[in-house]
Amino acid sequence: NETFKEKSPADFFYENMDVCGFDNPGRALYTAVRELVENSLDACETAGYLPDIKVKLEEEEKNMFKIVVEDNGPGIPPENIPESFGKVFYSSKYMMKQHRGRFGMGGTMAVMYGQITTQKPVHVVSITKDYITDLKIKIDILNNLPVTEPRNLEEAVELNNTNKHGTIIELWIEGNYKRSRDKIIEYIKQTAMVAPYATIEFIEPDGNRIIYGRVTKEVPSTPKESKPHPKGANFELFNRLCRRRERDKVINFLRKEFQALGKKTSLKILEMAKVDPNKRVKELSEGEKRRIVKGLRNFEGIKPPDASSLAPIGVETFVMGIKRVLEPEFVTATQRPPKAYEGHPFIVEVALAWGGKIPVNEEIKLYRFANRIPLLYDEWNDVSTRVIKKINWKRYDVKTNSPLAVFVHICSTSVPYKTLGKEYIANKPEIRREIHLGILKVCKELQNFLHKKEAKERKMKA
Amino acid sequence: NETFKEKSPADFFYENMDVCGFDNPGRALYTAVRELVENSLDACETAGYLPDIKVKLEEEEKNMFKIVVEDNGPGIPPENIPESFGKVFYSSKYMMKQHRGRFGMGGTMAVMYGQITTQKPVHVVSITKDYITDLKIKIDILNNLPVTEPRNLEEAVELNNTNKHGTIIELWIEGNYKRSRDKIIEYIKQTAMVAPYATIEFIEPDGNRIIYGRVTKEVPSTPKESKPHPKGANFELFNRLCRRRERDKVINFLRKEFQALGKKTSLKILEMAKVDPNKRVKELSEGEKRRIVKGLRNFEGIKPPDASSLAPIGVETFVMGIKRVLEPEFVTATQRPPKAYEGHPFIVEVALAWGGKIPVNEEIKLYRFANRIPLLYDEWNDVSTRVIKKINWKRYDVKTNSPLAVFVHICSTSVPYKTLGKEYIANKPEIRREIHLGILKVCKELQNFLHKKEAKERKMKA
Numbered sequence A, B: 001n002e003t004f005k006e007k008s009p010a011d012f013f014y015e016n017m018d019v020c021g022f023d024n025p026g027r028a029l030y031t032a033v034r035e036l037v038e039n040s041l042d043a044c045e046t047a048g049y050l051p052d053i054k055v056k057l058e059e060e061e062k063n064m065f066k067i068v069v070e071d072n073g074p075g076i077p078p079e080n081i082p083e084s085f086g087k088v089f090y091s092s093k094y095m096m097k098q099h100r101g102r103f104g105m106g107g108t109m110a111v112m113y114g115q116i117t118t119q120k121p122v123h124v125v126s127i128t129k130d131y132i133t134d135l136k137i138k139i140d141i142l143n144n145l146p147v148t149e150p151r152n153l154e155e156a157v158e159l160n161n162t163n164k165h166g167t168i169i170e171l172w173i174e175g176n177y178k179r180s181r182d183k184i185i186e187y188i189k190q191t192a193m194v195a196p197y198a199t200i201e202f203i204e205p206d207g208n209r210i211i212y213g214r215v216t217k218e219v220p221s222t223p224k225e226s227k228p229h230p231k232g233a234n235f236e237l238f239n240r241l242c243r244r245r246e247r248d249k250v251i252n253f254l255r256k257e258f259q260a261l262g263k264k265t266s267l268k269i270l271e272m273a274k275v276d277p278n279k280r281v282k283e284l285s286e287g288e289k290r291r292i293v294k295g296l297r298n299f300e301g302i303k304p305p306d307a308s309s310l311a312p313i314g315v316e317t318f319v320m321g322i323k324r325v326l327e328p329e330f331v332t333a334t335q336r337p338p339k340a341y342e343g344h345p346f347i348v349e350v351a352l353a354w355g356g357k358i359p360v361n362e363e364i365k366l367y368r369f370a371n372r373i374p375l376l377y378d379e380w381n382d383v384s385t386r387v388i389k390k391i392n393w394k395r396y397d398v399k400t401n402s403p404l405a406v407f408v409h410i411c412s413t414s415v416p417y418k419t420l421g422k423e424y425i426a427n428k429p430e431i432r433r434e435i436h437l438g439i440l441k442v443c444k445e446l447q448n449f450l451h452k453k454e455a456k457e458r459k460m461k462a
């Protein structure tokens, strides 16, 4: 009597586009631009190139837009292109390393929204070192599979005899530029703020050009893939790792599969779990596994995760980016040491800018970033907002109507987004603590600046 | 060089449990209870039974809980049990009808969290009219498939020779009752508030029993599945419907596949789209389809969706539920007429209670419900909060520190949740408008009550 059904991931998100950031045509235009720009920046940074990104919006018909995003990245290998844009939960970023992308669905959802509102496929031209691919892609939503034009991928590929490389995406979607213009422009501006090594050009539908040229040639360091940290252990992770090293002795298994586990610590954990260190992994009983997992999670004194899987903005780069875009009178930034929440390494960077061209606000203006992505929506529930609200600004001699802006960047191998549209970040106590300590530091520096400034002004009046 | 991978839906959510409401052990306990209780209530209401729900929490070890949820619902057919709890995106509620459930993942995610934190399977005993099934289920996360114990489902099933029916779920998870106790108790209380026809019993880990016995025997009306409304038309929907009736004439196809389309309106839409009404669906060109979809979406004067797919609480039932739980001095409720957003029918119900046992609050206390689910988290970004914030309460003679509570219930075939944890609702203008109008009405009624009360008090003093 009940109609039990299963759904493909594409069909599921087709029915639930609000949870992916495609709420309405205005918001969809913003999200589509965001997802494509983040893919381009990820690609360039992973390859170590200084990004040149061009975004163009054209209103082809009333409320029907063509979005063009072009980058000088490494391109996409031909065989991976159809699924990269025509399959939900397909990604090259499913690993413990910092990228903007993480879900394996952003590009595909933009294609889906375009397809259901305009009937048009996405047009991808991607140039790698070896190949040039020119392909149109739609999604078979019921089956979560790409449908390409031409049908046969080989007809879309030729050898690359140039030394060019990069990707051009052309996407048609129903949109509302009036509604989303301010947010899109702000997104481009804030993206440039935390990526001063990138040149980003945005051409509006009326032809107006907004350019942020790079102000540094220093490419950000490329993060390395890291092993899981013991504090993130759970039974699923443990069982998967066990299957990879069944014949190893458990003492060697622990040290090879987890980071931050030296010989001494591993022996202690096994001793507390009452497990013989020389036992083979495949011979561990369920009870022994349970005690080991518990031990990994609860053992006090494991080193914090190493931060080589992270790529923070850096204090100097952060200051440079804020100066370029907001031209404040005073700006300071701080980087907290690497920490972890639930086994995931993270670094918090906090900056504060005052005066100059920063407008006077009744409320403290908060800029939020996660893995260098500007977060422009749903700030009220965000972990950073919770911290800002609890700061007693008067203690630092900050008046209520101040030309003040605060910037919080959280980078992690696993940013704890609460939504698939990457709108805001969960209230993790470890992260909240680091934001709080970062803000206290930049507040003190602001206080010193305001005192010096006030002393100077009194001197000049005297 | 790039490691392109695909993930199963189970594996994806295993890596992203924050987006499903499993942020930490305290929150996980709340979400698991919520998901199981909502499944039980859905099952009873769909079958037309007065729900008897029993929830029991036992702390078997420090921070390891056994959750038992028992209902007198229709049970689950044996062949559907493994996937109902062992497969993400599997549901009997994927249709245009109001239920609490909608995503096809709540029960499965609770099982997953339990499995990765305790290694234990869920234990399901389900009794339908014909069968009794007793089964333990785990999830093969990498493949999104159930793994049952016993392996062979038939060994778990016997004939039902009793006239009992219902389902018992036993689930073991890592939890933190100290952290989530207040929220769980509030959730049970608010569930009872909008389901006064249900008897709900909650037994805490220390043995304390909280019972809400039913105060009415009136079962809520069972919603009927409805056809899509033209305003929700997009190319994917249209193409799927076309495939079902390829040989029909397009004029008949429109009237059969969409609701609210009479012969006159359908002819007008086809005329504006320049399509011959007698043309067969499979002969429509891409251009013709495009113009028809546009016409369906934009045509002014299509009747609003019919509300038979909805089951609002009802003004009297809402008042009864609020009275029973909060014992106010004054309570009023109103039901807005059925409307639609993006083709999805919805009804807004607003209630307001004042005085009696309602505590004085500095801020207006807002209770939010969607399809009878109490929403207890992330209220700041919710559409209802936005409306409440803009109300000028002084206009209705409401003082700042008032014993006042406002209740908003939104029911729809497609509640526009922003999160898969069903935390808050998107800011849809059509819904916002109805909430606003509902609040204005109950505010005026409150104002009348306060005037009468004040007049009475002045008389008594004189």
Ligand SMILES: Nc1ncnc2c1ncn2[C@@H]1O[C@H](COP(=O)(O)OP(=O)(O)OP(=O)(O)O)[C@@H](O)[C@H]1O
Pocket: A035, A039, A040, A043, A071, A073, A074, A075, A076, A084, A085, A090, A091, A092, A093, A100, A101, A102, A103, A104, A105, A106, A107, A108, A109, A167, B002
């Ligand atoms: N401009 C590009 N250059 C190179 N590779 C790209 C580009 N755009 C997309 N890709 C590839 O396509 C894959 C899928 O992109 P998609 O945006 O759907 O997911 P993602 O970026 O991995 O994760 P998220 O959903 O969080 O954005 C990416 O992982 C990347 O490998």
Ligand SMILES: Nc1ncnc2c1ncn2[C@@H]1O[C@H](COP(=O)(O)OP(=O)(O)OP(=O)(O)O)[C@@H](O)[C@H]1O
Pocket: A002, B035, B039, B040, B043, B071, B073, B074, B075, B076, B084, B085, B090, B091, B092, B093, B100, B101, B102, B103, B104, B105, B106, B107, B108, B109, B167
């Ligand atoms: N107590 C129950 N009685 C009867 N059927 C049940 C019960 N619990 C679960 N089910 C069945 O199992 C299916 C899957 O449940 P699950 O919670 O995973 O998804 P859902 O309720 O359909 O959607 P959502 O994820 O929004 O809760 C349900 O659709 C329902 O058919």
Ligand SMILES: [Mg+2]
Pocket: A035, A038, A039, A101, A102, A105, A106, A107
């Ligand atoms: Mg992406």
Ligand SMILES: [Mg+2]
Pocket: B035, B038, B039, B101, B102, B105, B106, B107
């Ligand atoms: Mg459910």
